[in-house]
Amino acid sequence: MRLTTFSDYCLRILIFVGVHDDRLCTIDEICTAYGISRGHVMKAVYRLGQLGYLDTLRGKNGGIRLAKEPSDIGVGDLIRHTEEDMALVECFQAPGSGRCCIVGSCILRVALAKALDEFLCALDRYTLADLLGPRDRLAALLSLDRKVPGRKSSVTN
Structure with missing residues (x-):
């Protein structure tokens, strides 16, 4: 099994915001902490907002925060919402879209469906x-004032 980068980023964003639950977080902070491009973070934050995982507040004093309690955010549900295609093999796609001639008798398909x-x-x-x-270790690792290899200086706001 392999998750898309999008799902990975969504999980990381929720972790960052969850660790910093005492305040609003910004996209720039998340970009800096993880070394992820602004465009990728914006896309994931937008989707997480649509799905009801994040509250997004626009404006000068805006930011993002969790829209639910962390205990109410299931990892399995998040993955189901952020993975566009869970088709492990061709025959998992829409009926008739595959070219496999053994689809009607294939045990591999059954095994892969069970594994998923x-x-x-x-x-x-x-x-x-x-x-x-x-939490304490995560907060230290996600601290914006520590130097990270490959990352320029820290954010000051």
């Missing part, structure tokens, strides 16, 4: 609150 279900069920056992468990 088990993957998502495993993720369903975790919430954002679980991911925020090592």
Whole structure:
């Protein structure tokens, strides 16, 4: 199984905002902390807002914050919402779109479908609150005033 970069970024954004739950966070802070381009972060924040995971406040004093309690944000649900295509193989796509001649008798398809279900069920056992468990270590790693290799200086606002 492999998640898209988009889902990875969505998870990281939620972790950043969850660690900094005492204030509004900015897109620039997230970009700086993770070394992710502004365009990618903006796209993910926009989608997370649409899905109800983030509240986004525009304007001079704006920012983003969690729209739900971390314990109410299921990792499995987030992945289901952010992954565009969970088709592991061609035959998982819309009926009739594949070229495989054994699709009607294929045990591999059954095995892969079961593996996908088990993957998502495993993720369903975790919430954002679980991911925020090592909060102090995460806060230190996501600190904007520490020097990170490959990153210029820190953000001062």
